[in-house]
Amino acid sequence: MTTHPPPRSLETEGLTKSFGGVRAVDGATVTFRHGRINALIGPNGSGKTTFFNCVTGMIRPDAGTVTYRGQQITGRPPHRIARAGIGRSFQLCRVFPRMTVLENMLVAVRPARLRDLVGGAGSPAETDKARRLLVRVGIDHLENVEAANLSYGQQKLLELAGVLMGDPDTIMLDEPAGGVNPALIGRIGTLIRELNDEGKTFLVVEHNMDMVMSLSHHVVVFDRGRPIAEGPPSAVRADPRVLEAYLGI
Template sequence: MSSLRTAGLTKSFGGVRAVDDVTVEIAEGRINGLIGPNGSGKTTFFNLVTGLIRPDEGRVLYRDRDITRYAPHRIAHVGLGRTFQLCRVFPRMTVMENMLVAVRRTRLRELLAGTHATGEVERARHWLTRMGIEHLERAEARNLSYGQQKLLELAAVFMGDPELVLLDEPAGGVNPALIERIVTLVRDLNAEGRTFLVVEHNMDMVMGMCDHVIVLDRGAPIAEGPPSAVRADPRVLEAYLGV
């Protein structure tokens, strides 16, 4: 079953097609990779899928529902979550506050007053524990290491209980031990039924973790398939690896 499909998705900036007639399918239940050289359109593709920008042409379908014109919060509500290439947290809020503000049912006024549902706090602690940062719940986010902020951002995404999670360079700027922890988390969560689409420049991570890989070059897909086939594809070697 298809979790996400795009049909003819196109977006131009200043006459340059950042995403060029992209038709791809993300199968449910898999860990999918999206790779390509810098400027190949990967983050623009994420922004189109999650409603941060509107396409010039084409459609985005999630479980056969056309979400092309949905606002970002509505897309999150139907079951898509995402992280960002540059980690996004509220630096002057505590870790727990960051978790609770991620839940749309929690109003900012209630958050500041400390009047929030007990169930939401328990759920937040569950995800902080899954990420291994439960001991930091009272710390301000600005005092966390960059890797800990990455884990906080990921934990906050799961407060929305997404079925499809888009990860934009989860290994960027973190140490090998944390990369291995992220890989383990993704595999465990995938085994529990969540689908992933991962943009990443760390080829070893992508090829070792993903079931299916899509390659973009100059905004358009040039290859897709299992990691072993993609790694050996001459078009990928030329476009992505430069050989």
């Protein structure tokens, strides 16, 4: 019986972005698979976050293309890429510190109504959805707490819940375990697995190798702005190019 590879979710071809004379992303051609937990790893400064920013429209690439589920999205503004089905978190949490947890959730889905949402205004359906998601990530008891008073790990959970408010098909997480205690890292990993089982595709940038190797189906390794290896975690872990990039051996 002939087997077929899983459908492509996100592809880049020749993606390039320079800052001054430095190529942060250098002709990167990568494919991430639909329905999988994909990881993007690499040493500090290897271009991972710049790659994320090019894909999600935060910055415009100098060259190359980004294709999402067969549709070219290169250079589109972030809100249009979000509408296409891609949600993302950031390396440093982006929450409104003087707004409550619930208000942050409502702003995530209706950013144009920021002024109206201060004080908790929002449609009953949006508010109900926000509360269900807060239950799911385990911070529903904090809905009336200002985000500034959350731990950093709780802010990470809030940011993930806010991403889910938009019902994205693909979720891009930039260092979800960064600065988070081990118990919350486990909680975040469990959420990613559960959401993947429900059909969400993930692309995760992460330095926690234990998390990457236990969670991912497919790993892409960046060095100096371009992919140098990819495959299942077991193969990537043993690849001499990866050992050289990380350890210089």
